[in-house]
Amino acid sequence: MEIDKPLLKSLLVMADIIEARDPYTGGHVWRVSQFAKLLATKAGLPEDEIIKISIAAYLHDLGKVGIPDDILRKAEALTDSEYAIIKTHPSIGGRLLGGHPLAEMVSSAANDHHERIDGKGYPNGLRGGQLSLAARIVSIADAFDAMTSMRPYRKGMSVEQALCRLEEGAGTQFDVELAGHMCELGRAGDLAHIVGHTADQIPLITCPHCGPVIAIPRNTRDGHVIYCRACHAQLELHRAGNTFEAEMTGVTDDPRNLEPRANEDAVEDVLAQIG
Numbered sequence: 001m002e003i004d005k006p007l008l009k010s011l012l013v014m015a016d017i018i019e020a021r022d023p024y025t026g027g028h029v030w031r032v033s034q035f036a037k038l039l040a041t042k043a044g045l046p047e048d049e050i051i052k053i054s055i056a057a058y059l060h061d062l063g064k065v066g067i068p069d070d071i072l073r074k075a076e077a078l079t080d081s082e083y084a085i086i087k088t089h090p091s092i093g094g095r096l097l098g099g100h101p102l103a104e105m106v107s108s109a110a111n112d113h114h115e116r117i118d119g120k121g122y123p124n125g126l127r128g129g130q131l132s133l134a135a136r137i138v139s140i141a142d143a144f145d146a147m148t149s150m151r152p153y154r155k156g157m158s159v160e161q162a163l164c165r166l167e168e169g170a171g172t173q174f175d176v177e178l179a180g181h182m183c184e185l186g187r188a189g190d191l192a193h194i195v196g197h198t199a200d201q202i203p204l205i206t207c208p209h210c211g212p213v214i215a216i217p218r219n220t221r222d223g224h225v226i227y228c229r230a231c232h233a234q235l236e237l238h239r240a241g242n243t244f245e246a247e248m249t250g251v252t253d254d255p256r257n258l259e260p261r262a263n264e265d266a267v268e269d270v271l272a273q274i275g
Contacts, residue, residue: 003055003274007101011059012270013262018065020260022072023212023230024151027198030266031149033058034194035141035182037273042181043137051273056109057138058270063093063110073230090114091123108132113139118172136175140166140182143174148195150206150213159186159195199265203243209233218265220244227257 015029036057040050064072067089071082078086094111097103112126112135119127131139147162157165163186170179185191198204198215205214210231216224222239226246234257235246252258 003105004101005271005274008055008274009267009271011062011100011102011106012055012267014065015059015062016262016267017260018062020229020262021064021069023207023210023228025149026213026215027204027263027266028145028149029058029061030199030263030269031145031194031197032060032138032141033266033270035144035191036137038185038190038194039137039141039178039182042185043133043178045133049133052105053109053134053137054273055270056106056134057141059093059097059106060109060113060138060142061089061093062096063089063091065096066092087114087122109134109138111135113142115139116173117175121173131175136178140174140178143169144182144186144191150211159191163187198263200269202265205235205237205244205246207231207233207235208246209248214246215263215266216244225249227252229258229260232258 019025019029033054037050037054040053045053067086071078071085074082090111090113094107097107097110109132111123112131115121115124115126115131115135117128117131119125144162144166147157147165148159150156163183166174166179166182170176196203199218202216202218205216205226206212207214207228207230210228210233212228212230214226214228216226216237220237222237224237226235226237227233228235232251234249234252236249237244237246
């Protein structure tokens with residue numbers, strides 16, 4: 001499969017910078033990409049299609065670039081009018097990718113990942129066979145990650161709770177066969193190494209002061225200092241088994257330490273599968 005890697009990398013980095021605007025979704029696009037890859041594999045798709053769907057999943061939320069920060073970062077549940085604005089992000093993503101050289105591979109996932117099998121999704125109310133296979137896979141991967149991840153107004157569900165929600169939505173919100181595959185993967189323990197991680201073997205870190213999640217580099221060591229972009233806390237990391245615990249050391253107002261950064265390890269993981 002021929003893919004322009006520098007061109008693709010620019011899109012992946014853009015997706016990470018956009019994600020970094022929301023302090024509660026660190027690692028989301030990587031996790032959705034990994035869930036989609038496993039689900040596409042379980043569905044028996046050829047390797048080239050699996051890779052394309054994994055890439056499309058990483059880029060599914062590009063349209064959030066057009067959503068105001070005060071809505072993306074809101075700590076309470078959204079109002080109806082705010083939710084209506086959030087619902088514009090798939091269309092924005094579709095337009096953003098519309099003229100891009102890689103559009104054919106990734107645009108349907110960006111534009112249609114909130115559509116539903118029963119036609120009650122958005123932005124266009126597509127149903128059933130009108131949805132591409134990539135969009136149907138990314139829809140499940142995206143919903144599963146949203147359910148199992150922390151939000152400012154609720155804790156993440158357990159894997160089993162989220163799988164039960166997928167089963168409840170099979171045939172209405174989700175493709176029946178794909179939802180069944182996802183549940184089989186989850187109950188076999190094949191999703192556990194992705195839940196709560198920001199890249200392969202890198203668990204996410206939670207700010208002890210305000211709760212947002214932080215993606216840390218793969219080469220992080222004991223004593224490494226990071227910064228929470230939500231509350232501006234300076235945090236020192238301490239090794240705790242296979243993960244780290246964050247300890248507050250003070251507050252910084254240096255914008256250089258608080259600027260959004262790409263999740264470089266996750267980007268390299270995606271590029272590495274192309275070969």
